[in-house]
Amino acid sequence: MTPDPEDTPMKYDILIIGAGPAGLSFARSFKDTKLNVLVIEKASLDELRDPAPDGREIALTHLSLKLMQELGAWARIPAEAISPIREAKVLNGDSSYFLDFDSRNVDDGALGYLVPNYQIRRSLFEEAATLPNVEILTDTVVESLHTDEQSGHVRLSNGETREATLIVAADSRFSSSRREMGISSSMQDFAKTAIVCRMEHELPHEQIAWECFHYGRTLAVLPMAGNLSSIVITVHNELAGEIVAMDEAEFNADIQQRFGNRLGTMRLVGERHSYPLIAVHADRFFANRYALIGDAAVGMHPVTAHGFNLGLRGQATLAREILRAAARGRDFGSRRVLVKYEFRHMRVTRPMYWGTNGLVALFTNEQAPVKAVRNLVLRIANNLPPIKRIIKNRLTETTS
Ligand SMILES: Cc1cc2nc3c(=O)[nH]c(=O)nc-3n(C[C@H](O)[C@H](O)[C@H](O)COP(=O)(O)OP(=O)(O)OC[C@H]3O[C@@H](n4cnc5c(N)ncnc54)[C@H](O)[C@@H]3O)c2cc1C
Numbered sequence: 376m377t378p379d380p381e382d383t384p385m386k387y388d389i390l391i392i393g394a395g396p397a398g399l400s401f402a403r404s405f406k407d408t409k410l411n412v413l414v415i416e417k418a419s420l421d422e423l424r425d426p427a428p429d430g431r432e433i434a435l436t437h438l439s440l441k442l443m444q445e446l447g448a449w450a451r452i453p454a455e456a457i458s459p460i461r462e463a464k465v466l467n468g469d470s471s472y473f474l475d476f477d478s479r480n481v482d483d484g485a486l487g488y489l490v491p492n493y494q495i496r497r498s499l500f501e502e503a504a505t506l507p508n509v510e511i512l513t514d515t516v517v518e519s520l521h522t523d524e525q526s527g528h529v530r531l532s533n534g535e536t537r538e539a540t541l542i543v544a545a546d547s548r549f550s551s552s553r554r555e556m557g558i559s560s561s562m563q564d565f566a567k568t569a570i571v572c573r574m575e576h577e578l579p580h581e582q583i584a585w586e587c588f589h590y591g592r593t594l595a596v597l598p599m600a601g602n603l604s605s606i607v608i609t610v611h612n613e614l615a616g617e618i619v620a621m622d623e624a625e626f627n628a629d630i631q632q633r634f635g636n637r638l639g640t641m642r643l644v645g646e647r648h649s650y651p652l653i654a655v656h657a658d659r660f661f662a663n664r665y666a667l668i669g670d671a672a673v674g675m676h677p678v679t680a681h682g683f684n685l686g687l688r689g690q691a692t693l694a695r696e697i698l699r700a701a702a703r704g705r706d707f708g709s710r711r712v713l714v715k716y717e718f719r720h721m722r723v724t725r726p727m728y729w730g731t732n733g734l735v736a737l738f739t740n741e742q743a744p745v746k747a748v749r750n751l752v753l754r755i756a757n758n759l760p761p762i763k764r765i766i767k768n769r770l771t772e773t774t775s
Contacts, residue, residue: 385413385537385538386526386537386538386539386540387411387412387413387510387537387538387539387540388410388411388412388539388540388541388707389405389410389411389412389413389539389540389541389542389543389697390412390413390414390415390527390529390537390538390539390541390542390543391412391413391414391415391542391543391544391545392415392517392520392529392542392543392544392545392546392552393414393415393416393544393545393546393547393669393671394414394415394416394418394423394500394503394511394513394545395496395545395547395669395670396492396495396496396499396669396683396686396687397545397668397669397670397671397683397686397687397689397690398414398416398543398545398546398668398669399414399496399499399500399502399503400442400446400448400499400503400686400687400690400691401543401545401668401669401690401693401694402414402503402506402509402511403446403447403448403499403502403503403506403509404446404690404691404694405506405508405509405694405698406447406502406506408508408698408701409508409701410508410697410698410701410707411508411510412506412508412509412510413509413510413512413537413539414503414509414510414511414512415512415515415516415517415529415531415537416511416512416513416514416515417513417514417515417516417532418513418514419513419514420511420513420514422513423496423500423504423511423513424497424500424504425497426492426493426496426497426500427493428491428493428645429492429493429648430571430572430573430605430645430646430647430648431491431492431571431648431650432489432490432491432492432571432573432597432599432605433489433490433491433492433495433680433683434460434487434488434489434584434597434680434684435487435488435489435490435683435684436487436681436684436770436771436772436773437481437482437483437487437771437772437773438684438687438688438772438773439683439684439687439688439772440488442687442688442691443495443498443687446499446502447502448495448498448499448501448502449498451497451498451501451502452490452494452495452498453494455600456490456491456494456600457488457489457490457600458488458489458490458582458598458599458600459483459484459485459487459488459489459582460478460485460486460487460488460489460582460583460584460597460598461477461478461484461485461486461581461582461583462475462476462477462478462486462581462582462583462584463475463476463486463583463584463585463586463770464476464583464584464585464586465585465586465587465588465753466585466586466587466588466589467588467738467746467749467750467753468588468589468590468746468749468750469589469590470750472750472753472754473753474753474756474757475757476763476766476767476770481767481771481773482773485582486584486767486770486771487680487770487771489584489597489598489599489605492683495683512531515531515532515533516531516532517529517530517531517532517546517552518530518531518532519555520542520552520555520556520665522542522556522662522663522664522665523663523664524663525540525664526538526539526540526664526708527539527540527541527542527664527665527708529542539708540664540706540707540708541664541665541666541697541707541708542664542665542666543665543666543667543668543693544556544665544666544667544668544671545668545669545670545671545686545690546671547669547670547671547674548653548654548655548670548671548674549655550667550670550671552665552671553657553667553671556662556665557662558657558658558659558662558667559657559658559659560655560656560657560658561655561656561658562653562654562655563653563654563655563676563732564651564652564653565652565653565654565676565735565739566611566612566652567609567610567611567612567652567739568609568610568611568612568615568649568650568651568652569607569608569609569649569650569652569677570607570608570609570610570615570618570619570647570648570649571605571606571607571608571647571648571649571650572605572606572643572644572645572646572647572648573599573603573604573605573606573643573644573645574603574604574606574627574630574641574642574643574644575602575603575641575642575644576602576603576604576638576639576640576641576642577602577638577639577640577641578602578637578638578639579602580596580598580602580604580638581598582598583598584596584597584598585597585634585637586678587633587634588738588739588749589633590741590746591610591741592608592609592610592611592614593607593608593609593678593738593739594606594607594608594609594630594633594634595607595678596634596638603644604638606630607677608630609652609678612651615649618647619647619649623643626643626647627640627641627642627643650677652676652677653674654674654675654676654728654731654732655670655673655674656672656673656674656724656725656728657671657672657673659717660672660689660713660716660717660720660721661710661713661714661716661717663710664708666693666713666716668686668689668690668693669683669686669689669690670682670686672685672686672689672720672724673685673686673689673724673727673728675727675728675731676731676732676735678731678734678735679727679730679731679734679770680770681727681731684772685723685724685727688720688723688772689716689720689723689724692716692719692720693716693720696712696713696715696716696719697712700712727769730769737749737752
């Protein structure tokens with residue numbers, strides 16, 4: 376359907392709110408189709424073209440790698456920005472015992488791939504922006520929306536309106552359109568902050584990812600290309616400001632000591648960024664002529680590194696259902712299509728969301744009996760191959 380300049384408002388097949396990685400990958404999924412897509416984003420064109428580093432290094436699973444390749448985005452990420460994770464170790468408290476996942480029997484000998492978020496965003500924008508059937512409207516906020524039997528309608532910050540057969544919200548975990556469309560959600564505020572940064576170190580990381588559930592805070596050290604690691608510190612909100620403001624030399628020494636000097640001397644590279652830890656799972660993934668994808672559907676705690684992985688998978692599931700209906704000449708914005716999407720995607724997101732929150736609850740509980748349970752859990756997972764295999768498959772998504 377081509378927008379007719381004579382018509383007011385302009386009508387599209389699909390209108391996407393938000394050009395984050397979920398919205399852009401979804402738009403790109405309609406390459407070489409007849410569907411007309413409009414993406415509306417509040418950020419500027421320059422911010423989309425050349426996103427600033429935001430400290431987030433995204434661990435992509437094997438399924439995500441395949442989806443990124445299919446979207447043409449993987450080839451646009453410089454090879455030197457991609458770092459394979461060959462092994463993962465989980466530590467508890469002050470014990471030196473660790474749960475270990477290696478990459479034996481995994482494709483390419485990698486559990487996953489660490490890629491800077493800004494490179495993912497840039498690659499997806501470059502792909503989506505080249506499509507003749509995708510229009511990206513920047514510096515524009517969707518201020519309100521409503522739907523009727525045939526269409527969804529949005530009112531924009533520039534005073535204009537747009538209409539589409541289906542509205543897809545990729546407008547972040549704090550999605551205002553989700554609330555406006557009456558979709559409730561489970562939300563968990565962990566009252567914690569993730570502080571992320573890059574650090575250079577003396578010794579090689581050997582492509583090992585570490586998750587240290589220390590008492591009082593957690594520390595993840597994730598291998599980037601070269602002698603560089605991504606550091607993720609999770610602390611109670613009241614401590615976060617102090618850590619971000621810490622003098623660099625003091626910060627370097629602190630992280631080096633908390634990581635047991637495993638990487639030798641460590642040095643901060645660039646800025647420290649902080650993110651509030653609030654997880655969200657929408658109770659429904661659709662309403663009339665409206666669907667949720669990305670963090671707007673499920674915003675995860677980063678400890679299991681699954682937020683964008685789920686976002687990528689969910690957008691692919693929705694795009695597949697839409698294209699299947701369109702190919703049969705059916706209404707692709709109908710309830711029938713959206714129900715299938717919700718069913719397929721929620722089957723994946725619910726266990727991952729509640730499992731992750733449960734893991735966080737256990738590994739941040741510092742009562743004496745729970746500390747013992749934490750140790751026991753690591754030992755059981757390490758020594759029971761079927762359990763270890765299930766966890767590994769979930770984390771790497773080598774089987775979908
Ligand atoms: C510290 C940290 C580490 C992470 N690590 C991992 C990891 O290892 N692996 C992983 O898979 N995931 C990880 N994630 C999660 C991942 O970053 C997110 O899942 C992903 O960025 C969400 O993308 P999105 O497009 O859904 O939302 P967002 O990136 O939040 O984008 C939403 C977009 O919508 C726009 N927008 C919002 N409202 C409107 C409106 N009304 N009108 C117009 N535009 C609007 C915003 O400007 C924004 O561009 C991590 C997250 C954090 C914080």
